[in-house]
Amino acid sequence: YKYHKYKYIYLMLVTLISAYSFKNCIRNYQDDTSFNCIQRFQRCVSDLVSDLPHNTRALNISHNLLTRLPQEAFHKFSQLISLRIDFNALETLEEYAFDGLYSLKMLNLSFNKIQHLKSKMLAGLSNLTDLFLNNNNLGAIEYDAFFFLGTLKLLNLRSNKLQNYSQIVKSVSTLTSLRMLDLCYNFLATLNHSCSLPKSLIILKLCNNSLVSLGNKQSPFSFVHILDLSNNTALNEQCFDNLDLGNVKYLQMKFNQISILRFLNTSNIKRGHVDYSGMGLNDNSRLQNLCEYLRHSEVRRLALQSNNISSLQTNTFDNCPEFKIIDFSRNVLKNSKCLNFLKSKSSVQSVTIEHNQLNRLYSCSKVKYHFPHLVNISYRYNRILSVADSAFSNAPNLLSLKLNINNIAFLNKGAFKNLTKLKLLRLDNNLITDLFSSSFGNLSNLQILNLRNNRISVIFDLTFQSLENLEILDLGGNKITHVTKKAFSGLLKLINLYLDRNNIKLLTNEMFHQIQNTLLTLDLQSNQIRYISKESSLSPFKNLTKLRDLKLSEQRPYGITIIPHSYFKGLRSLKSLFLSGNRIMKLPTDAFDDLVNLEFLSLDNSCDGISKIYDGIFRHLKKLRVLNMENMGIQSLTEEVFGNLTNLHSLLLSRNPLQIMNVTIIQNLTSLRYLDLRKCPISCTCDNTPFKNWSDNASEVQIVYFYDLMCSDQSNHFYKFDNSVCYLDIGKYLFLSISPLLILLMVSPIVYLKMYWKIKYTYYIFRSWFNDHWRRMEDKTPYKYDAFISYNSKDEDWVLQQLLPNLEMEGTSFFKLCLHHRDFELGRNIVDNIVDSIYNSRKTICVVSRQYLRSEWCSLEIQMASYRLFHEMKDVLILIFLEKIPNRELSTYHRIRRVMLKKTYIDWPETTEEQEFFWTKLKEALRISSLMGCDTSECEEKKFLLLFFLSDTENQFLSPKNLYMTK
Template sequence: MSSRQNDLSSNNLTSLSDSNISLPQSLKVLDLCRNNLHTLGCNPSLLRFIQVLDLSFNSKLSTKALEGVDLRNVKRLQLRSTSVKAVEFLNISNISAGHVVFSGMGLKNDSLLIDLCTMLRRKRSWIKNIDLTHNGIHNATNSTFSVCPQIIGALDLSNNDLNKVHCLDFLGKQVGIKKFNAEHNHITSLKSCKTINFNNLKELSYRYNRILSVSGYAFSHMPKIETLKLNINNIAFLHRKALRGLKNLKTLRLDNNLLTDLFNDTFKDNYNLQILNLRNNRISVIFNETFMNLRNLITLDLGGNKITQIHPSGLDGLRSLSKFYLDGNNLKQIDSSLYHAFQDTLTVLDLQKNFIRFYKESVISPFVNLSKLSDLKLDSQRNYGLVVLPKKFFKGLHSLESLYLTNNKIDFLPPEAFDDLTSLKFLTLDNCCVGVAQLKPGVFKNLRNLTRLVVENMGIQNFSKDVFGNLTKLRMLQLNRNVMQSISVDALESLPKLHYLDMRNVPLSCTCKNSLLQNYTVNNPNVQIVYLYEMKCQVDKKQKFHNFDTKVCYIDQGKYLFFSTAAVIFLFTVSPLLYVKLYWKIKYSYYVFRSWFSDHWRRLREKEEKCTYDAFISYNFSDEEWVMNQLLPNLEGNGSSFKLCLHHRDFEVGRYIVDNIVTAVYSSRKTICVVSKNFLRSEWCSLEIQLASYRLFDEHRDVLLLVFLEPISERQLSSYHRMRKVMLKKTYLQWPGPDCTDPSQAQELFWNQLRRAIRAESSHADSESSKNHSEIA
């Protein structure tokens, strides 16, 4: 309770007689209504600083109880349903008469009202407002208010028993009145009034009466009226000329009546009208030129009628219309041609609860010219909703800020449905789809200004970043009553402005896949989760989502991730090195193992002892001419008895080539590699020298001979490290080139050296032979 106001109502107080009671000077408002006060019995100066005093509903409080009480500073005194007599009270009190509210003081007949007016006149020459509500006034005559001082403000006769107003002739000379209120009475009709009397009257209200008809020129005696309230009556007949003469009228309330027809001259004189409310009548057709003269109309409310048709020029003349309400009618289509008159001014269009329905996606947008429209309501179309939402339905609505599509049973939301709505801030889609909503990625891609999104009860199964990730300004998200069992925290974190999240009645599972979501909801101080601590696990209703056990989700997870990551990195690092260094050795080992597994290895070793061939010749195809013309005649002919193994002659047909090479190497006492530049570039030659060198180094047998057909520089041999290793340890021969002094003698020496090397027995003690290097130039 503030220090300026004290509420002591409904406390069964009977008096304020305690001599110790004192009120602070700062107290300005005192409410003592609904007690059992029969006397105040207080110090006369107790209320001297009070400005608002309510003594209503103290039925035993009499006039005498207020005698001598200082009320000079009271600006508003209420005495409804007390026993205080208005005239007697004014006669004994020092309160200003204009500050007394005469509501509910039993002033129910002319005699009492005239006495009151006489007293008011005696007290002062004019009065601003008179409140005579709840007095049971049944009738008022021409002399009732004639003796009252001039009323320059409002006269309120609401909640009485008036059944006629007689063109307000009972006000007599009260032509200065600005507002007259006769709501909640029993008035049944408004007759024609052609005498102009009340030029200062600005506002007139006959709401909550029983008016059935309004005759022509019913308001001609108040031509300057600006606000006329005839709503919540039973008006079935509104004369074509009922509103004639009201050229200053700005607000007209005719809602909640029984009107069926409007004509092209109904609003003929009301060209300054700004607000026209015709909601909840029985209008079915808007005829041509009905609103032709309403060029300044800003708000037109036709909601809750039975409109099925609007004639082609039915909306012509509405050049300034900004808010147009057509909700709750029987419209079956949206005719874009009707909106041409106000296409540059309309900001609000309400079409909810009609019968609008589409059967195909290729529909031209009816809103393409409504460039200023900011609020569009299409929710709850009867009987089955929109069913189909056309792809380009909202084309042109670049200024739209609020869109309502609730309760429409749409089969499918096209990904491009909202592409033009770049200014949209509020979108509601709750209960708009049939069954499970398959929201396509990018359906909200252009809604970067959206601040509130309602997608309740859409059957959404997956809350993904692809769908919701572009909503960077979203502040409020209502996801309740959907069917997803988990929500991606990445998707939520892509909404940086999110402050309010409603996930009620979503069957979130209390499992490890929601452990991050639990942490997000509990520990994120920037997002309010609606009823977080009431959300239950789906399997165990006794368990709450915010504290279900997530320890099992993190057991040794870091360690496992470290070792698995380290192993992957190691493999990716070492594998290329192994491939480069050990490729042929691994391949060789594979074939050796396979031979061993098939008992072939044993047979190879037995053949080795018998040595089927003296030498296996490894050469490149480009060097075959030298092998056939030089090597073969000199080793197998000319008195030599060597048996050589050659690819084309001795390899077994139909057998794997690697198996043939392995057999040739181990079936020969020596392997002669005819080295040339082409030999170094050959993959199969490389395999052959690799196999022979493995046998050389692993078994310590002198089985490899290198014959260089041409000079090869050290740089060219640098990448063939195994061959260089062999050259450093074993015998190699150089075929004498044409630049030799005596080629024939040099070649003869070459062949003798080669024959001697072939005949040399393999020895495990190859330390001596490793020192024997020979080169014939």
């Protein structure tokens, strides 16, 4: 019955939502047809892809250990469009290895060890457009290797060991759709070939080979538009004799042994289509001669990179045609001189002087020439230390200015004067320490300002007041410690603000007051924000009602360990919140109450921080789609944690010490499709039986690398855990059977140690009762003694000198007394002697003194007599007090006090007259019968007193030491 009940529950849960996984792949949670199988260290393709669905469209199995592809390795993926097998150890492609991939468009086989490309290896790829074979060991390609690739447009054979160009041309000659062929970094020596390149080929790259000849055909590049022959150091201008370059629109020939002027004289290429980089044009005379040759040509872009140019004169380009773009990158220029070398080219639109040695930008306020069409200047990767006033005044229409990656430490207040149309200003990766409002005073149309990775420490009031059209402000990577209340005043259209990797410690509501109506993205990652109390005055984001993205990850040095209550209050439009890398100790239950539109939440990498997520903390995040809780130290999750996340698509819980995963926790996540539990020590116990059954039924939710999930004891994989035994509930029966035995084994030593003598004493009480019971039934003989005398050895003189003579030796009638030193049987157990003496005597006389009360043996004797008094209802006990003992001393001896409450006792008087009366009373007490009359209620009361008396745990029981004490 129990088995079927559990089975019904599991089937019901599976009906609600169930899971699946892939042995070596992860399905992209944003695209159900895309799979990544990266770094799985597999040597066999089938082990990687055997369990993937047939409708897979994108597959990445790069960074594995594959050495060969067998026939029809991917035959079931008829819908596959993109396949990456790069960064493996492929040496062999068997024939028809890709057969069946009729829909494939992109195949990446780069960074492998393929040596020979044979026919039929690529058979079946009838729709392939992009093929990457770069960075292999290809030395030979058979003529029909690409025969089946009729639609191929891009073929990358860069960085191989190819030597036979004719063989390559023959293999690609049938590719009527081929547009780009990359043969750079091979070992080609000549371009002699017997076949023709496809007419569709427009991009041919032959850079970094060993070319000494360009072939014996007049038109090997008849249809090529872009030709790269760079870094073929043996090529000279004679190699181009009678070579048809009429259709080439962009030619690169840098670092070859070519005289550019002679080349221009003999070649039919349009002179404006040549890239003049790396041509040895390192002085003004050569540049002037080049301009002479270009005078009557149409030149749009003049590329002069890597020519080792150190200086330019004002008349260097006077004879050049009007060009739009000029590029001086990777030279050794030390001064741009307000671009005076271009003063005759007023039509120039873009100037690039990157990777040079510029160290200062001087003022251009006094120059008389202007560049009205210049819209782009790039001075990146130089050594610029300062920018003077009006450094760009002769280019008033600039739209983009790039000064990043320099050593600028100081900006003059008027450095960007008159750049009223500037939209992009990059000052990142410099040494700027101070910002002034006047520095940006004229940049009213600026839209993007990048000041990242400088040394700015304070943002003062009104610094950006003139930038009313600024949309993106990047201040990340500085040393900002303080932002004043009006620092962002005037930024009426600011959308993105980046303040990450600074030293900001405190956020205030006033800090963002000026931009609260427009800001959409706020990046505060890696600052020093920290709170010491959960109580906070106001949320710093309270008025940012339009903010969509907020990043607070990895605060230094300890992280945001405490989040105040209502910290995110007001962020009702927020869609992404990043809190990863903070050691948050506890999230308040109202932390996310206002984030009703949140779709992405990152709490990952808070290890040693959050250890418990409280119920209801996500109750208002009904639109949340991605929740990242990796490495947070979470040990358990309750069912109510994810209660309202009905739109949650991806849940990441990897690297948490979770041992029990209850299916009921996620059964309400009806939109869940992606669950990551990697490196969680899930226990292989019956507690995880529901989760095991749920995960065994492939359906809707992907458990990432479920087959790698190990049991918490690392003894086995979780998916191999046999939970069939759990249905028998063996654990319950084992617990019920073993627990009592374990408890007994644990309690027995304690009982033996603590209660040994109490148990033994109870045994003697029972035995005395048992002996007396049978004696009353079988033995009707009179008592052997009239009284048993219970006394302490310290009081023995009084007993022998007073009690014994008066009761046994004087008077007409004397009594027979039992004294232990005289009447106990030799060799017999002392306790047995005491019991028999009490029960063989009509009365027991207790001679009470302080020493008597402290004696263990006397305590035993009075308890035996008390038993007969209370239980058998016999008047057998007579108390004689030899000394006055106050009640406060007697209060600690509960047994004596109880007897005194029921029996009259006798005090030993000091005067002779009183002593005579004492003996008379004592003798009368000994003559009275021991039977006590009582009604039912009295007897019951006395029995109750007896039980209460015997249950007393006062420390007066026998001890091992006292067993051998004399009385």
